[in-house]
Amino acid sequence: MAVTESIGARITNGAVAATAAVARTWRAAAREGASAWLAFATFEYGFSIVLLRFVQPHCSSRPVRADFGLPVFALYPLVGALATCAVASVLYAAAGRDRMTRPAAARAIKDIALLTLVVAVAAGALRRFGSMAAFAYLGVAVALASSAAASVRWRAWADRAGVVANPWTVSLLLIGIPWLRKQVFIDRTDSLGPTAVTIYVAAVLAGSWWIARRRRAGRWRSARPLVPDLTAATVAILLAFWLDRALFGMPQTAAASSNGPNVILVVMDTVRADHLSPYGYQRNTTPFLDSLASGATLYRRAQSPADFTLASHASMFTGVFPTSHGARSSEVGGRVSPSAALPDKFRTLAEVLRSRGYRTAAIVANFTFLTPGFNIDQGFDSYALQAPRCTPASPFWLVQGLSRTVLPSHAPPRGRAVENAAEINQEAFAVLDRFSRDSRPFLLFVNYMDAHWPYEPPAPFGDRFPGSDDHFEQRRYYRLRNAVLQQQRQITDRERAHLLSQYDGAIAFIDRQIEALVARVKRLGLYDNSLIVVTSDHGEAFGERQLMEHWVSVYRDQVHVPLIIKYTNQRGADVVERPVSTADLYPTILQLAGVKLPAAVQATSLFDRGAPDAGPIISESFPRPEYVALHPRFRRIDRAIFEGPFKYIVSTDGRRELYNLDEDPDERRNLLTRDAATAKTLQRR
Numbered sequence: 140m141a142v143t144e145s146i147g148a149r150i151t152n153g154a155v156a157a158t159a160a161v162a163r164t165w166r167a168a169a170r171e172g173a174s175a176w177l178a179f180a181t182f183e184y185g186f187s188i189v190l191l192r193f194v195q196p197h198c199s200s201r202p203v204r205a206d207f208g209l210p211v212f213a214l215y216p217l218v219g220a221l222a223t224c225a226v227a228s229v230l231y232a233a234a235g236r237d238r239m240t241r242p243a244a245a246r247a248i249k250d251i252a253l254l255t256l257v258v259a260v261a262a263g264a265l266r267r268f269g270s271m272a273a274f275a276y277l278g279v280a281v282a283l284a285s286s287a288a289a290s291v292r293w294r295a296w297a298d299r300a301g302v303v304a305n306p307w308t309v310s311l312l313l314i315g316i317p318w319l320r321k322q323v324f325i326d327r328t329d330s331l332g333p334t335a336v337t338i339y340v341a342a343v344l345a346g347s348w349w350i351a352r353r354r355r356a357g358r359w360r361s362a363r364p365l366v367p368d369l370t371a372a373t374v375a376i377l378l379a380f381w382l383d384r385a386l387f388g389m390p391q392t393a394a395a396s397s398n399g400p401n402v403i404l405v406v407m408d409t410v411r412a413d414h415l416s417p418y419g420y421q422r423n424t425t426p427f428l429d430s431l432a433s434g435a436t437l438y439r440r441a442q443s444p445a446d447f448t449l450a451s452h453a454s455m456f457t458g459v460f461p462t463s464h465g466a467r468s469s470e471v472g473g474r475v476s477p478s479a480a481l482p483d484k485f486r487t488l489a490e491v492l493r494s495r496g497y498r499t500a501a502i503v504a505n506f507t508f509l510t511p512g513f514n515i516d517q518g519f520d521s522y523a524l525q526a527p528r529c530t531p532a533s534p535f536w537l538v539q540g541l542s543r544t545v546l547p548s549h550a551p552p553r554g555r556a557v558e559n560a561a562e563i564n565q566e567a568f569a570v571l572d573r574f575s576r577d578s579r580p581f582l583l584f585v586n587y588m589d590a591h592w593p594y595e596p597p598a599p600f601g602d603r604f605p606g607s608d609d610h611f612e613q614r615r616y617y618r619l620r621n622a623v624l625q626q627q628r629q630i631t632d633r634e635r636a637h638l639l640s641q642y643d644g645a646i647a648f649i650d651r652q653i654e655a656l657v658a659r660v661k662r663l664g665l666y667d668n669s670l671i672v673v674t675s676d677h678g679e680a681f682g683e684r685q686l687m688e689h690w691v692s693v694y695r696d697q698v699h700v701p702l703i704i705k706y707t708n709q710r711g712a713d714v715v716e717r718p719v720s721t722a723d724l725y726p727t728i729l730q731l732a733g734v735k736l737p738a739a740v741q742a743t744s745l746f747d748r749g750a751p752d753a754g755p756i757i758s759e760s761f762p763r764p765e766y767v768a769l770h771p772r773f774r775r776i777d778r779a780i781f782e783g784p785f786k787y788i789v790s791t792d793g794r795r796e797l798y799n800l801d802e803d804p805d806e807r808r809n810l811l812t813r814d815a816a817t818a819k820t821l822q823r824r
Contacts, residue, residue: 164227164228164248165224165227165228167227167248168220168223168224168226168227168228168248168251168252169220169221169223169224170220171223171248171249171251171252172216172219172220172221172222172223172224172251172252172255173216173217173219173220174216174219174252174306175219175223175249175252175253175255175256175306175309175310176215176216176218176219176220176252176255176256177212177215177216177219177369177372178306178307178310178371179215179256179306179309179310179313179314180211180212180215180216180372181310181371181372181375182307182310182311182314182315183211183310183314184211184212184372184375185375186314186315186318190318212372218259219252219255219256222255222259223248223251223252223255226251226254226255227248227251249305252306253305253306253309256306256309256310256313257309257313260313305347307347308343308344308347311343312340312343315339315343316336316339316340319335319336319339398580398733399492399495399497399580399731399732399733399734400580400668400669400670400707400731400732401574401580401581401582401583401665401668401669401670402492402497402580402581402582402583402669402670402672402728402732403583403585403656403660403669403670403671403672404455404582404583404584404585404672404674404724405585405587405653405656405671405672405673405674406452406455406584406585406586406587406674406675406676407587407590407646407649407673407674407675407701408448408504408505408586408587408588408589408590408591408675408676409588409590409591409592409675409676409677409678409679409689410590410646410649410675410678410679410700410701411675411677411678411679411695411696411697411699411700412441412675412678412699412700412701413695413696413699414642414643414646415428415646415701416428416429417429417432417437417701417703418439418701422604422643424604424643424646424647424650425646425647425650426650427650427651427653427654427657428650428653428673428701428703431653431657431671431673431703431705432703432712433712434705434709434710434711434712435671435703435704435705435706435709435712435713436703436704436705436706436709436712436713436714436715437702437703437712437713437714437715438702438703438704438715438719438745439714439715439716440699440715440716440717440718440719440781440800441674441699441700441701441702441718441719441720441721442698442699442700442718442719442720442721442756442758442779442781443675443676443677443678443697443698443699443700443720443721443758444460444461444720444721444722444757444758444759445461445467445677445698445758445759445760445761446677446678446689446690446691446692446693446697446698446758446759446760447508447676447677447689447690447763448505448507448508448509448676448677449466449467449478449481449508449509449513449515450464450466450467450478450759450761451676451677451721452508452509452515452676453466453481453485453515454720454721454722454725454742455488455674455676455721455722455724455725456481456487456488456489456515456725457481457485457486457487457488457722457725457739457740458722458723458724458725458726458736458737458739458740458741458742459485459722459739459740459741459742460722460741460742460757460759461759461761462759463739463741464481464482464485465479465481465482466478466479466480466481466482466513466514467479467759467761468761468762468763468764469761470762470774475762475763475764475767475774476764477764478508478513480512480513480514481513481514481515481517482514483514483517485739486518486737487515487517487518488518488582488724488725488728488729489501489517489518489519489582489584490517490518491518491729491734491737492518492580492582492728492729492732492734493518493519493520493582495732495733495734496579496580497579497580497581497582497732498520498574498577498579498580498581498582499518499519499520499521499581499582499584500519500520500521500522500523500570500574500581500582500583500584501516501519501521501522501523501583501584501585501586502523502563502566502567502570502583502584502585502586503522503523503524503584503585503586504558504559504560504563504586504587504588504589505586505588505591506524509524509586510524511524519584521570523566559589559597559648560587560589560648560649560651560652560653561597561652561655563585563586563587563652564652564655564656564659567583567585567656567659568656568659570583571583571659571660571663571665572663574665575663575664575665580668580732585656587649587652589645589646589648589649590642590645590646590649590679592616592688593613593616594638594641594642594644594645595641595645596641596644596645596647596648597648600644600645600647600648600651601640601641601644602644603640603643603644603647604639604640604643604644604647605636605640606636606637606639606640607637607640607641608633608634608636608637611634611637619634619687620687620688621769623682623685623686623687624685624686624687624691624766624769624770624773625769625770626685626770629682629685630681630682630687635681635682638681639681642679642681653673657671667707667708668707668708669705669707670704670705670706670707670728670731671704671705672702672703672704672705672724672728673701673702673703673704674700674701674702674703674721674724675700675701676700676721677689677690677697677698677700678695678696678697678698678699678700679696679697680692680694680696680697681696683696690760690761690763690766691760691763691766691773692760692777693758693759693760693777693778693779693788694806695800695804695805695806697758697760698758698779700721702719702721704745706731707731715745717748717749717783718756718781718782718783719745719748719756720742720756720757720758722741722742723742723743723744723745723748724742724745725740725742726740726742726743726744726747727744727745727746730744730746741754742754755780755781755782755824756780756781756782757778757779757780757781758778758779758781759776759777759778759779760776760777760778761776762774762775762776772792774792775790775791775792776790776791777789777790777791778790780821780824782821782824784799784800784801784802785797785798785799785800785817785821786798786800786806787817787818787821787822789822795811795818795822796809796811797809797810797811797814797817797818797821798810799814
């Protein structure tokens with residue numbers, strides 16, 4: 140009996156000891172995992188929010204936002220703790236309790252925590268960039284895995300590994316290297332970028348070695364887990380708040396006061412006019428714009444000066460056509476160069492209005508051609524570019540995946556890097572609230588990008604119109620687009636129906652957000668004295684003439700854009716049938732603000748458009764570099780001029796086309812030989 144009790148006691152004591160050992164391992168793993176991931180979160184936040192404000196001061200973002208601050212500072216430590224516990228349990232089972240209770244095991248758990256972090260970053264890099272970027276991170280992961288295994292066996296290795304394999308060093312390397320390349324040196328072609336990255340890596344490693352040496356010498360006591368990380372996170376948040384308020388708050392404009400109207404310019408990126416309800420579209424995509432037009436002026440024949448974002452916005456903001464302002468692509472030495480920035484010599488709408496005492500702000504979703512590097516931001520006191528290079532989300536890091544998983548209502552749908560119109564509105568509402576407390580007039584520019592590829596409207600707008608195909612895979616789109624552009628195949632009816640259902644759903648979603656924006660303007664008492672302009676920068680092709688997307692032609696699907704203007708104190712509806720240009724917005728707004736036009740303006744005020752000496756209405760298309768490589772037909776410049784019902788197209792490839800848009804809105808019947816007199820007149824014009 141005594142022997143049995145002794146055996147039972149030993150078994151019980153062994154089980155208790157084993158359970159206690161496992162519990163100690165889990166506690167240590169949870170602490171180290173949370174500590175490592177919080178250190179990474181702190182540096183990610185610091186680089187994304189704090190340092191980015193110095194590199195790109197025009198880019199604004201909230202210090203702690205729902206889709207960034209919460210996942211970083213709340214979810215990262217939790218994920219890190221759980222992942223490290225899981226891996227440590229496997230290692231415990233494989234190595235046995237004897238090895239896992241050795242002092243070196245503590246070093247192994249630290250390495251495991253780092254290993255989970257690096258693997259997660261590598262997975263994100265593989266998903267976004269493919270094997271090349273992921274292999275670099277996986278190499279680090281293999282090194283950490285080897286270090287963890289060696290730390291369990293050899294105490295000496297555990298001591299030496301701490302020089303490099305610690306959360307602060309690893310986080311600085313994982314974040315700092317891609318951040319420097321993507322945020323600071325992305326546009327440089329010389330050796331400065333690689334040199335700076337090399338110096339950065341050397342500095343991080345040298346600092347880690349110095350700190351580790353002082354700790355081994357007993358000069359610094361090791362802090363308890365999580366304490367330094369929590370302290371650093373708190374400092375980063377407080378610094379971000381201070382920067383927002385002290386350094387990058389909206390500056391006060393020291394200029395002569397103006398009694399002009401408020402100007403709210405809303406640009407729906409990539410929206411063609413014939414897909415809006417007020418322009419006769421069979422689908423009710425824009426019920427609010429229908430309602431807005433009942434108390435505003437609808438321009439039925441508004442033309443964009445260009446078929447892509449940069450050139451058309453530059454014309455809207457300067458009243459100058461693309462050939463003259465130069466913010467476009469060009470061909471030099473047989474090669475098509477990327478688009479150039481708007482030259483500083485042109486005074487933008489924001490610059491002129493700010494000089495007259497206006498407050499100016501922009502909230503922009505288009506992260507490709509509306510970045511500050513293209514100078515569209517000139518004159519804006521606040522230019523909030525909601526984009527990968529100006530917001531915390533980064534393809535090298537983890538926050539996007541966590542945001543989409545845990546906070547889907549705040550995250551762009553299915554991994555889009557661009558903020559949707561509802562999120563853009565939140566920024567715009569804050570600006571309007573601030574403006575409403577000041578008696579001075581303002582210019583607010585809002586850019587929505589939801590109708591741009593990949594056409595992913597949030598629920599329920601994705602299913603609002605028939606044609607949606609659940610079997611259509613987004614990854615197939617570019618193969619489809621390239622094959623159509625190369626004239627290897629035509630888009631099928633099913634494919635086109637799906638794309639149009641999503642495109643129209645995105646337009647309907649934008650319409651809902653414009654309604655919310657205007658409701659906010661009314662609620663703040665700003666509606667009557669505000670000039671509200673709703674337009675687009677260009678259209679989109681869906682297989683017409685074997686063309687897709689935009690930046691490919693001056694046909695109507697590319698340059699016929701919506702234009703609805705609610706003038707100050709306007710109540711009744713007005714419809715303008717004559718052709719106008721969105722470049723005309725520049726002289727129109729300045730005329731209403733009582734400002735003399737700069738001498739370089741080529742556009743005509745909408746109020747003077749019917750005069751005999753009104754300037755021409757021109758649309759231009761310049762080569763899109765990546766399309767030139769797909770097919771030689773894209774190596775050309777197209778220009779169109781509009782006069783009355785006629786549209787005349789001239790191309791550098793020798794084409795000449797004349798269309799009567801009243802009789803042939805789809806531009807199918809070329810009247811060049813039938814009406815040679817009109818063609819000759821427009822050719823001279």
